[in-house]
Amino acid sequence: LVILQPWSAGFEPAALLALLTALALAARDLVTRRVPPTIHPFQLGAWGFFTLIPAGLIMLGFSGGMVRPTGGEMGQLVAALGLGMSGYYLLTLATTLGEVSFVVPFRYTRLVAAMILSVLVLGEVPDRTTLFGAAIVVAAGIYALVRERRTAAKRPFPSPR
Secondary structure: OOOOOOOOOOOOHHHHHHHHHHHHHHHHHHHHHOOOOOOOHHHHHHHHHHOHHHHHHHHHHHHOOOOOOOHHHHHHHHHHHHHHHHHHHHHHHHHHHOOHHHHHHHHHHHHHHHHHHHHHOOOOOOOHHHHHHHHHHHHHHHHHHHHHHHHHHHOOOOOOO
16 A cells, blocks of 8 residues: 555556455465366466456456557567466466465565566656555565574474385
């Protein structure tokens, strides 16, 4: 909420979708850990990525309709689709096979990358409040990582069979 700044004059209620998205991502990670091992991570990643289709169709109703991409834009979209599906597959694989306390903090790199891209590509400079909110998010992730590492170190190792 510090990053979204709902108290500011420039706030748009649609920005609350970012908060809803963060909750949905957390729920997805929790559910992904409970998926039976018989389901391949590629299958899980593909189904997760294809949920963007109905989400995109819903968003079309709010954005004013479709726009026909040019040839170059279509190539960019295909490349984005391939990279997005590959990334989603690797994310699902890491979430199902990796230690959650190690994998989840890497998600915060998205926040840093988004800020860097917004400065370089869009020319937006985050204000102090946004940077403070981002620092809270990153610090919470680091704290969770350190706490989980300490807890894991105190757990007894399973006895060999």
